[in-house]
Amino acid sequence: MNVSVLRIGHRLVRDDRVTTHVALVARAFGADAIYMTGILDESVKDTVADVSKRWGGSFRVEVVQDWKNLARVWKKEGGKVAHLTMYGINIDDMTERLCEESKILVIVGAEKVPQEVYSLADYNIAIGNQPHSEISALAIFLDRIFTGKQFRRVFADANLKIVPSEKGKKVQENR
């Protein structure tokens, strides 16, 4: 399945770290790309680019001016849009259906999301109906649709690779 993430409503400075975490989750949990809107601090892009350089893979970060157009084009090309919201249908009631899709754009909002996102989305999905974090919501969503296999994934051209260990840190360098 091809999955990309669209982060909307990012607010400069205030959201920089949370958006960086959202992007790192997208990458580590198997998405192909993240699209971000608004005025983005360069540090967000730089941090993710730096992680990709060291840890491998071909994850892309792109800044878009018109996210509605991105979503429209996505749907026109046969992709589906899933919006993560605590008001939606619980993920565990939807996983089976989602797993049948071939292309999903996951919308992850900052604090407040425009009403039209709810109608534009093919799926409004709740990761539980309690308030928590867009970072954890995205993680669980991707974990469900990739059925945990994302953690076994090998990232191509990595300079660094961890050897899992019971105590301490073991890292292989490939240079």
Place this chain on the structure above:
Amino acid sequence: MNVSVLRIGHRLVRDDRVTTHVALVARAFGADAIYMTGILDESVKDTVADVSKRWGGSFRVEVVQDWKNLARVWKKEGGKVAHLTMYGINIDDMTERLCEESKILVIVGAEKVPQEVYSLADYNIAIGNQPHSEISALAIFLDRIFTGKQFRRVFADANLKIVPSEKGKKVQENR
């Protein structure tokens, strides 16, 4: 199973939002309490208290001065300590064993964690061996040990309750 979270290495201002998200994940995903160290902005405690008041449950936020003592007492009382780190053993190789425990303290560090945490922990657990976020790491850890059932949990004495819906927002108020 009784699970509490210990957040160490919080840095004032810089980590406030991430720590708040960690606490909200702990609550929403079924932990009983979060212990936090260091100088904490009151806003972190206030936000979580406010969420608990509106959305129910008996989740506790406590500030501790000596986290090592907390962990020692925890172990003395028969509890186990699980430290989340990208260098550890993959969660999916450990879930079965973790599910046999009755009391787990989950240590979630900010940027850099003192070396002794690795030796003090009974389990060093990786949520994948790629860098992402302590927020997503905690979410997946709790999701695995509570086997997804945390999302069905009813929070006692809630003023607000969401009615899952396909489009828009439905909230029940109980006052």
